[in-house]
Amino acid sequence: MQQLLAVGLGGFIGAIARYAMSGIVYRYWGTGFPYGTFAVNILGCFILGFFAILSEERTVLHPLVRNLIAVGLLGSFTTFSTFSYETLMLVRDGSLLSAGANIAASLLLGLLAVYAGIVLARLI
Numbered sequence: 752m753q754q755l756l757a758v759g760l761g762g763f764i765g766a767i768a769r770y771a772m773s774g775i776v777y778r779y780w781g782t783g784f785p786y787g788t789f790a791v792n793i794l795g796c797f798i799l800g801f802f803a804i805l806s807e808e809r810t811v812l813h814p815l816v817r818n819l820i821a822v823g824l825l826g827s828f829t830t831f832s833t834f835s836y837e838t839l840m841l842v843r844d845g846s847l848l849s850a851g852a853n854i855a856a857s858l859l860l861g862l863l864a865v866y867a868g869i870v871l872a873r874l875i
Contacts, residue, residue: 757815761823769828795829799836 772794773787780786802820806812825832834857841850 753815754818757819758823758826761819761825762827763823765824765827768824792829792831795825795832796835798828799825799832800839803836 769791772791776787776790799821802825806817806821834853838850838853841847841853
């Protein structure tokens with residue numbers, strides 16, 4: 752139960768941070784390109800990579816703290832960071848085929864799923 756609460760609290764904070772940062776970026780850069788989402792995703796990738804090394808190689812953190820930050824906060828701030836980190840770990844472990852498949856399948860199926868959702872919503 753504590754793990755769920757930690758992830759939930761982190762998710763609450765991450766979602767608010769995503770909303771706030773995207774709004775700030777759009778205010779300054781405009782809405783002609785998804786700058787807000789792009790900025791959030793890239794920043795989230797950087798923070799997850801930085802945090803993963805600090806928490807795994809440099810210091811030992813309580814599992815509640817790790818889950819609050821890595822799963823909750825960064826997971827709701829951007830799931831793209833998790834995708835990127837896990838794909839990079841596949842590359843690090845020598846699973847290049849799996850990494851490539853994850854990239855291709857996530858992109859292709861993600862776009863197809865969005866399209867299917869649009870089509871289904873328009874049919875209703």
